Amino acid sequence: MIMTKSEIKENKRGSALAYALVIITVVMIILVSMLGYVVSQLKFSFNRAEKEEAFQIAEAGAYYYRWYLAYETSGKTPLDLENFWQGGTALGTSEPYPEIDYEGIGKYKLEVTAPEPGSTIVTVKSVGWTYKEPNMKRIVQVRFRRPSWSEYAMLSESFINVGDQAEIYGKTHSNTGIRFDGKAYNIVSALPCSFDDPSHGGHSKEFGVHTHKVPADPDAPSGCNWPEGTVPDRSDVFVAGREFPLSGITFSGVSSSFTTMEEATSKGNGKYFDSTGAGRRIILKTNGTYDICTVNFYWENSGSINNYLKNSGEGTCSTCSGECLSNYAIPDNGVIYVNDNVWVEGTINNKRVTIAAGGSQSDIYIGMSNIRYTNYDGSEIIGLVARRNITVIKDCPDNFIADAALIATSGQVGICQNFTSKNSITFNGAMASYLQPFMVHGSSGFGERIYNFDNNLLYFPPPYFPTGTEYSIDLWEEL
Numbered sequence: 001m002i003m004t005k006s007e008i009k010e011n012k013r014g015s016a017l018a019y020a021l022v023i024i025t026v027v028m029i030i031l032v033s034m035l036g037y038v039v040s041q042l043k044f045s046f047n048r049a050e051k052e053e054a055f056q057i058a059e060a061g062a063y064y065y066r067w068y069l070a071y072e073t074s075g076k077t078p079l080d081l082e083n084f085w086q087g088g089t090a091l092g093t094s095e096p097y098p099e100i101d102y103e104g105i106g107k108y109k110l111e112v113t114a115p116e117p118g119s120t121i122v123t124v125k126s127v128g129w130t131y132k133e134p135n136m137k138r139i140v141q142v143r144f145r146r147p148s149w150s151e152y153a154m155l156s157e158s159f160i161n162v163g164d165q166a167e168i169y170g171k172t173h174s175n176t177g178i179r180f181d182g183k184a185y186n187i188v189s190a191l192p193c194s195f196d197d198p199s200h201g202g203h204s205k206e207f208g209v210h211t212h213k214v215p216a217d218p219d220a221p222s223g224c225n226w227p228e229g230t231v232p233d234r235s236d237v238f239v240a241g242r243e244f245p246l247s248g249i250t251f252s253g254v255s256s257s258f259t260t261m262e263e264a265t266s267k268g269n270g271k272y273f274d275s276t277g278a279g280r281r282i283i284l285k286t287n288g289t290y291d292i293c294t295v296n297f298y299w300e301n302s303g304s305i306n307n308y309l310k311n312s313g314e315g316t317c318s319t320c321s322g323e324c325l326s327n328y329a330i331p332d333n334g335v336i337y338v339n340d341n342v343w344v345e346g347t348i349n350n351k352r353v354t355i356a357a358g359g360s361q362s363d364i365y366i367g368m369s370n371i372r373y374t375n376y377d378g379s380e381i382i383g384l385v386a387r388r389n390i391t392v393i394k395d396c397p398d399n400f401i402a403d404a405a406l407i408a409t410s411g412q413v414g415i416c417q418n419f420t421s422k423n424s425i426t427f428n429g430a431m432a433s434y435l436q437p438f439m440v441h442g443s444s445g446f447g448e449r450i451y452n453f454d455n456n457l458l459y460f461p462p463p464y465f466p467t468g469t470e471y472s473i474d475l476w477e478e479l
Contacts, residue, residue, distance in 0.1 A: 004360045037152030050130050051103060055138040055478070058128030061108030061122065062142045062476075064122045067092075069144060069471045077260040078464045085114040088342045094298020106130035119460050120146040120467055125135050125479070143475035147468040148461035149254065149432040150383070150405035153186070155455040156249050158412075158436040161199050163449070164213060166439075170430070175248040177206075185239045186453070191248040194220035208244030249433050254409050257466040258387065260360045261335050265465055270335035271328060275359055277309050279319050284382070286349040286374055290336070293320035295343065301395045302363040303393030305343065334463030341365065343383060343393075351373040354383035354462040360430070363389040366404075367396025372427075373403045376454070382429075383462020385409065391416050392439070398423045400446070405430040405454070405462055415436040415445055424448035430457055 022200045031248040068091070073081060084090070090112045091097050099107045106129050113123040129137045151171025154160065160174040173188075177195035178187055191210035197206050210217040221230060231242075265272040273280050276294055283291040296316050297306040307316040308324040317324035327379035332334075334353045342357040345368040364386040373380040382404040384390060389411035392400065400422065406413055412435035425439055425446040426463055429455060439446045443470065461467065 050133040058140040061126035139479040144471040145474040150457040166449040189243040193224035209242040269333035275340040281343040284346030349370040352381040367393040378456035
């Protein structure tokens with residue numbers, strides 16, 4: 001069929017219109033997509049700003065609680081802190097805690113988890129939001145902890161001399177200086193940049209932390225501003241490195257913990273023993289109790305006990321048994337306070353206990369037998385705090401093991417004067433010794449010496465163990 005000119009012209013108009021509609025449709029799709037993208041970006045930017053503000057509000061809540069803790073708990077003893085947390089008003093008001101305005105832009109709400117018995121850990125969850133977007137919340141969780149004296153495998157106010165047969169698996173620190181010839185698997189630190197090592201005379205100044213393991217460290221240059229590379233890299237000795245000079249850790253104030261522990265026994269939850277006889281022998285048991293005998297006479301040079309007083313006060317026993325023995329449950333608050341010397345041994349199970357020798361010249365003796373935990377998950381903790389020394393007795397096991405955190409407040413952790421040679425000693429815990437700690441003296445002592453730090457002590461120090469006076473942030477995370 002042959003089309004006329006008018007029909008051909010009309011057909012071209014229809015094709016152009018269809019083509020125009022296609023172009024318009026494509027353009028509209030592109031414009032709508034672009035508009036949707038722009039709107040989504042604007043909304044994303046707005047939400048991101050609101051989310052960032054909500055985060056900052058939540059973070060401000062966590063740091064407010066840090067200030068609150070510092071203000072309310074600074075300088076408080078463990079007994080004071082116990083009363084503070086048991087009061088149930090850790091924000092000055094009973095739970096549930098109120099929503100708190102933050103500078104007119106939003107609010108935060110805190111959820112505080114108080115420390116478990118025997119712990120110094122406080123967990124704070126801070127939820128923040130803005131007034132513009134109240135449903136857009138951010139959550140920050142912070143863990144606060146009071147540093148404890150049970151955080152070092154070995155700590156001393158005095159010089160530390162670690163021999164070539166020793167291995168230490170926790171932090172080591174001295175306020176005087178350290179000679180380290182063994183192997184350290186954690187940081188070894190000291191207060192001074194250099195000092196005169198007393199383990200050998202007539203020598204020049206040496207690094208605050210140094211080794212004489214071949215090849216021995218060179219002498220320390222004068223002053224403290226040494227160029228990089230002055231201190232040799234001794235990874236064969238200091239696996240995790242050495243740090244000096246570093247802030248000191250003062251022993252002053254530790255003695256006040258004895259008053260706190262003695263007061264804790266007066267609440268009826270702890271146990272107090274007076275200065276009758278020459279002290280007490282305490283044997284920890286896995287059934288949640290301990291046997292105790294009053295020591296009548298002992299040999300100070302060896303730490304060995306000669307005999308015991310009968311409970312009646314008349315007559316003696318040659319062994320800690322029979323009429324000389326009593327048995328008690330380990331106290332609820334875990335404090336056993338003896339106003340005299342203490343001999344400690346035995347094994348505990350699912351208990352945390354601190355034994356204090358609180359008399360003015362009182363010592364703790366260990367080594368009658370091993371001191372052990374049944375488990376190593378933090379459910380069992382032993383703390384030994386002596387007013388003066390903590391001494392390993394002459395007749396200790398040939399391979400002696402002590403699971404405990406030790407503090408010799410004004411004396412030293414060491415072996416007795418008449419000690420003979422033994423095979424090995426293994427500490428699983430922590431050690432703080434005011435004077436120089438030693439497990440070898442001349443030709444006598446332990447041939448192998450292993451010091452393992454118990455990480456559970458970071459979060460569960462022994463009950464009423466001395467701690468720092470301030471809470472610090474231990475862990476920060478966004479949930």
